[in-house]
Amino acid sequence: MSTALSIQNLNYKRNRQVILHDGQLTLSTGKIVGLLGENGAGKTTLMRLITGNAQGQGVIKVGDSSDVMHRKQKTSFSDHLKGFDKSTKINQVVKFYQTVYPDFSNDRYQEMATFLQLDASQKLTALSKGTKEKLIIALTLARQTELYLLDEPFSGIDSMSRKQVISSILKWTPDNATLLISDHYVHEIASLLDEIVVVKDQTIAVHKGADEIRDQLGVEIEDYYESLYEVGGAADDK
Numbered sequence: 001m002s003t004a005l006s007i008q009n010l011n012y013k014r015n016r017q018v019i020l021h022d023g024q025l026t027l028s029t030g031k032i033v034g035l036l037g038e039n040g041a042g043k044t045t046l047m048r049l050i051t052g053n054a055q056g057q058g059v060i061k062v063g064d065s066s067d068v069m070h071r072k073q074k075t076s077f078s079d080h081l082k083g084f085d086k087s088t089k090i091n092q093v094v095k096f097y098q099t100v101y102p103d104f105s106n107d108r109y110q111e112m113a114t115f116l117q118l119d120a121s122q123k124l125t126a127l128s129k130g131t132k133e134k135l136i137i138a139l140t141l142a143r144q145t146e147l148y149l150l151d152e153p154f155s156g157i158d159s160m161s162r163k164q165v166i167s168s169i170l171k172w173t174p175d176n177a178t179l180l181i182s183d184h185y186v187h188e189i190a191s192l193l194d195e196i197v198v199v200k201d202q203t204i205a206v207h208k209g210a211d212e213i214r215d216q217l218g219v220e221i222e223d224y225y226e227s228l229y230e231v232g233g234a235a236d237d238k
């Protein structure tokens, strides 16, 4: 199986404070991976480091390339639509994506927009938190790349919409692509996951397969994840 993402000796400081140290991770192609960790653990930072939106020390490769331009090309990440003026309309954001990303498929976007009931004439400022998350999911998955990063796609999404969003993630993530999806609450995404990665104690503390957790450890992902935060929890192996 080929490698979608590899991270070696990743270190990142902000204002002299260590955010991530000695991060190591290898993800295979074709996996849906949960990126878990408490508030402020460094999940968003890790995504920004992968795409080169933040600069750390160490080696990050998407596919076989560590070059930042290639990493950006091969990775679809919408970073909370940072950079767009709030009065921008959805159809203007879609036009921008079409212009900037040659791999953006308008057909795929329109299918998802219909499924997620996005109204192209709405301004970003008028969107509820959940609708904005849906837009980010549709924009991110409409690109055809090797690696997709979804940063807390369920924040603000109600339980009815959650099913719709999970269906769209399963339907529109290509089989040969890898999806890294962050969340604090693993139960929201447990049914989707092939693997989990946990950011804890300023590092990538855990990387395990969902089957390994269920079959070998005999626990559900949710219980395993909670056990990492108990005194003496085993967050030491990858």
Ligand SMILES: Nc1ncnc2c1ncn2[C@@H]1O[C@H](COP(=O)(O)OP(=O)(O)OP(=O)(O)O)[C@@H](O)[C@H]1O
Pocket: 014, 019, 037, 038, 039, 040, 041, 042, 043, 044, 045, 046, 184
């Ligand atoms: N713009 C910033 N300026 C200073 N510190 C920052 C900034 N952004 C993030 N940090 C710090 O970096 C650390 C990691 O933050 P990050 O947003 O990556 O965590 P997270 O796991 O994504 O959290 P959450 O689940 O709350 O979104 C935190 O300690 C945070 O305070």
